[in-house]
Amino acid sequence: MRNPPDRHNPFSRREFLQRCGMGMGSLGLAGLLGSPGLSNAADAANSLAARLPHFAPKAKRVIHFFLNGGPSHVDTFDPKPALAKYAGQSLPGEYLRTERKTGAAFPSPFKFQRYGQSGLEVSELFAKTAEHADDIAVIRSMYAQVPNHEPSLMLMNCGDSVQARPSVGAWVLYGLGTENQNLPGFITMCPGGYPVKDAENWQSGFLPGVYQGTFIDPQQTGKLIENIVSPHAGEAVQKRQLDLLRALNAEHQRTRIDDSRLDARIQSFELAFRMQMDATDAFDIGKEPQPIREMYGTHVHGRQTLIARRLLERGVRFVQLWHGAGQPWDHHENIEAGLRAQAGQIDQPIAALLTDLKQRGMLDETLVVWGGEFGRTPTVELGDAGKSKLGRDHNPYGFSVWMAGGGIKGGTVHGATDEFGFRAVEKRASVHDLHATILHCLGFDHEKLTYRHAGRDFRLTDVEGEVIRSVLV
């Protein structure tokens, strides 16, 4: 894929008219107030217009549950009965260095059970989600690079631990554009404020700023999109203003017929006018029937997941749902209570989403991704005096991520960690591999979705990445 056009747009108006076989008249603005069309001058000049990927995609959109802080894999999707054998004792073999010191083996306090036809093993923490076991493919052999949140968040979100690189959502939006011009194409929600690393997690990096994720805090009901509500003019006044604007711009354009940028800007006002209504509507879960709202639950995670579904339904390309400000899944101590609390908040909404997408026929075209920035140690974290903190330290050597929906072969397990869950050992999957797989589901060859920057073609997967084919249908 080539870069989007730089300051001069790809099609001159003339060229555009030739392509579309349209005369001047049909570019009139009134026509635009109908359904969103793709083939008009504004879209030709619009870097967000919907585009086709490299090959027929399985998924059209993505929802990513980001359990920030590093969810423990050995307590959720990667059962390790061997830990019980060594409970309270040192694990045999070499200890891997993590951020803090850890001690004895720490068996999971949670029960695992087999679910579905596939018999996928999931812990009681995600019992509701596990009802969809046969839709889920767990990658148990993920690994990252360092045991620190910041670089690992960057790696998971942007494919590079340190340098400013575009996020997965930004790449997807760049590649596919959006199907609904009235809403941002990449929306990220996090209750209560920013996660660690702030907006870097959804940055556009060297891609144009329009591909940056739009942040919404679902706890601040009403805080939607900047400037979406006019504090100084009602709808009727704005309509009259836009009528006059149209007339003045038409006069200005009379002698400047060859500049598609003028058209694009004229039309952006019409789009904005519609956006004021559509965006408000998309975020209004009051429009959902009671049973649906109950299915998702009344917690803020229920609300944000339900909002996410409304967004996906309206053509938003990429939605990322964070668990909360800071790093709520960072269970250094008292992990049992912490995990129960955190998982208790999202198990039901995730299960509801999968049910809901399925009943709407949307699951086949929606890629659902679940995971954090790394996993946690199978050994117990030690405090200053070497005392157990009943928690787990960060573990980049092995962890789990699961996917479901468009393009994914449900009921599968890919790879494995060692006997204790410390290190990925079988069919190891890097974060680049995960990214390559996500792009593949969306119809992209990850080696070809590139952007020219600083003298070379950059891609999300840098110089690595292999599609993890065993999780694909």
Place this chain on the structure above:
Amino acid sequence: MTSPASLFSITGIVLLLTANARADEFFEKRIRPVLADRCYECHSATAKKIKGSLRVDTREGLLKGGETGPAIVPGNPEESLLITAIRYHDKELRMPPPKEELPQQLPEAEINDLVAWIKAGAMMPADSSPAAGSLRRPDAKLHWAFQPLTHPTIPATPNPDWPGNALDSFILEKLIAAGLKPSAAADKRTLIRRATFDLIGLPPAPEEVRAFIEDQSPGAFAKVVDRLLASPQYGERWARHWLDLARYSDTKGYVYGREERFFVHASSYRDWVIRAFNSDLPYDQFLLLQIAADQLAPMGSPDLAAMGFLTGGRRFLGVTHDIIDDRIDVVTRGTMALTVTCARCHDHKFDPISTRDYYSLYGVFHNAAQQLVPIGAARDAAYEKEYEVRAKKLAASMKSRREESGERLRKRLGEYLAAQFELEKYPEEGFDQLLGAADLIPASVRRWRDFLRRSDTHPIFGVWNALKKIPAADFESQAGSVLQTLSLNPLVAAAFSTPPKSMAEVAERYAGLFAGIEQQAAQADKPADPAAEALRQFLYDPLSPATVPDTEIVDNELFFPTSVCTELWALQGELDRWIIQSPAAQPHALILADREPEPNPRVFRRGSPSKPGEEVPRRFLEIAAGPNRQPFTHGSGRLEMARAIVDPANPLTARVMANRVWLYHFGTGLVRTPSDFGVRAESPSHPELLDWLAGYLIEHGWSIKSLHRLIMASAVYQQSSLEPSELSAASATADPENRLLSHFPRHRLEFEQMRDAFLAVTDELDRTVGGKPGDILSPANKRRSIYGLVDRQFLPGTFRVFDFANPDLHVAQRSETTVPQQALFFLNSGFIADRARAIAKLPGTDLERISHLYSALLQRAPTEHETAAALSFIATAEDATVPKPPESAWSYGWGEYDTIQKRIKAFSPLPYFTSDAWQGGPAWPDTQLGWAQLTAEGGHAGNDLQHAVIRRWTAPGDMTIAITGKALHEFEPGDGIRVMIVSSRQGELKSAVLHHSSAEMSVPAFEVKKGETIDFVTDYLANLNTDMFTWRPVIVASAPSISWDAKKQFTGPAMLQPLTVWEQYAQVLFLSNEFLFVD
């Protein structure tokens, strides 16, 4: 392989191969990258071990083949083993080989390319064989940008009327060759508007336009240009271009909580750049100071601020290699348009830049440390005194912590040596572990590692490497003889007089040797033993790994246990914050200053610091300095590097800057990739003109202003952007992108120009120069946008939406996107509405007012059409005006509910509106009003019973109303809330207590009197915990039939003062394309 699509593409390729040049291009673009990426690792001169004896990096290698025979048969892909291998048809011969069971097969398109290439004869460019370890692309040296500047003669052109100056001859020559013509000269109003936005980033004042139109003298435009160049606003516009390149930000990006995230020095750098442009500082000096002011300007000089160019990047969580990479990038792309950082992990794939080049520069930057220094004289004695106290406190803590850590390093010397046997336990920078005082410090382990690696002849540590080279099995038998070859410090020689049995024992002996050395050297009654003194001095040598480097915390943070690091950062942060916040503070510069000279850098193989390769001297890039370049000799070599950059013989620097200046005037560079002049960059549209301009820049003392004068005096700059229709048909075919400049390219205002223009035309712009940054989106801030706070971590959405340069990256040219969010800003932001309010306050008749608005905003008179449209807008708006908008019936406040009297005790308005909610202030909870908040559909009760939140409806007349709506308290924690509906005349109408429950809050039809208030009250019941609620009352009046919906009519304060019709009209003019685009 035989699908119609692939046949088609092969045909296409064959056609592509007709000419030799094309063949070369095809090879370079489509074949070599594939071979390099997928084969060279095992089959080239650069391979560690050539597998199967096959080399694919030369044609000879391919023809000769490897163990299985020739790899290619030119003209016959089906007979070529290479093709068999990449097709994966033969299970035994699959290339690239599968990895972890997964095929690594080339994509079909690449296979097709290789097939086509062999079919066409497998041609490679003649001089393309890469020598081992050197550049892959010697032929790349022939690339135009690497050739010395030429001195082109000005073409003779047949049109005596058109050329305004020499530039035009170059332009006209190409236009004529393409069968095109330039456009007519722009009218004077257009020209002055263009020039003014261009040079100072602001629109011309109406008087300036009038004066220029009236000035009939031949030098009228030159006078305008001179006036603009002399204006202090010129620097404010042109500095911003440079700040884009310098990835300017007032903050460091993400830092750990211990560190102050604001830079102390950023605005000093910004102001220095502004002054440099205003004073027309020669461009060579401009660069020298930005790269090496520490060696050119005395301490305290304001010019030290220039080094913010290097030190203004992200902190990258303190990872040295990434910080240096960022600095190399900003210097090499910024000044020479070379993408040197591509060579961090491997030789540049296309340009003649090797990893050796990269690490030569890496060494230059590694050999320097940051220093925060005050510049200019202190203006305030009290400040100065306090500054010294604080700086001393920091320095004293640093000193004692360094000594304490040094003490531990010395005591545990043996352990640090032993750690060298298990280096894998001490990861590289970026892998952060929490370290206690008892832990070995990984940074020191690595410093020992690096020290030992280059200690072959060290009189104390020479033993280490000499013995380490002996294979373990032969250790005991060979150690003795090896030791005899060394020349050693006598004490060391004595310690190793008997050969040790293993390396572990070597470490132990060193530990023993150093254990008593300090006492031994310090025995007062004896003259110091020189051998013991040498050992003692080693322990305290600043270059010794047994010390903590003597730098600011930013450069030695990794050498301390975590708690000490946090403590020192906290102290540094206190000082930084105090400087930032002191009104009397001196400006500061953050400079790089050379350290004690370090040994030469080593190439990191594949960019990994744990895999050091060959040593390289610190020296300049071969492509710019020639094959005979010499190592730098002075300190780090940074100043020498800077001088090499601005050397007039450097083919790149002047070309790159001439191209940038051209780009900022015309919107497109002569080279369209202004920060990449490498092999893959497009050729210049006018190569001779580029060289001529570069030469002009150098000959005119590197004066940027002289370049402006030259360019703006040309006819090509002064021509119209409106191409006559009889010409546009021809240029559309011959030059659709207007590279040849048959007309002037129209510009859209950049974000800063746009905001500044809004403030300028309403005469509100604050023209104060320089100083600390502020939030330019706040209504009170009317300064120029360049003084806006740039927080790279929390860049406001509005900046992004308007394509502001990403402050993390060197940005050579901004993107220009058009999205509805921009239109939302124009329509709905308070900023635009305030400008409309400011300018619409006009006296006079309707016609006078319209004319004034056109003059101020667009610097022209309205046409008849436009006047008519304006009059009609104003007339019909007045017709449509409703006496009082129904939404003003709502107000939002707080107060206490008197449960006895069933009345509100006092109603106070909530003072702050966030655009979504009414609350106590910008922060929520507010220090005064706590959590009290009302949103469109609910809110949050206040912190106590005195702070119930009250949504008030005031009856606009006597009428009958009914109330509906459900109140909901959603959450389980806490004890819930109380909700009441209270009339000012009739008392409580309804109430409920809610906890994790809801209630219908409906009141059937009842009468209200004009002015009567109905209050929807929520308070916190008994404790403050999770007291948010949802409640959206709807009031329906039966006669007249109107309804008020709390959500639909929820608005901020401005709605209480909606725009007047003239303000609405002025806003439309602000929104117009004519305002935003410059012809």
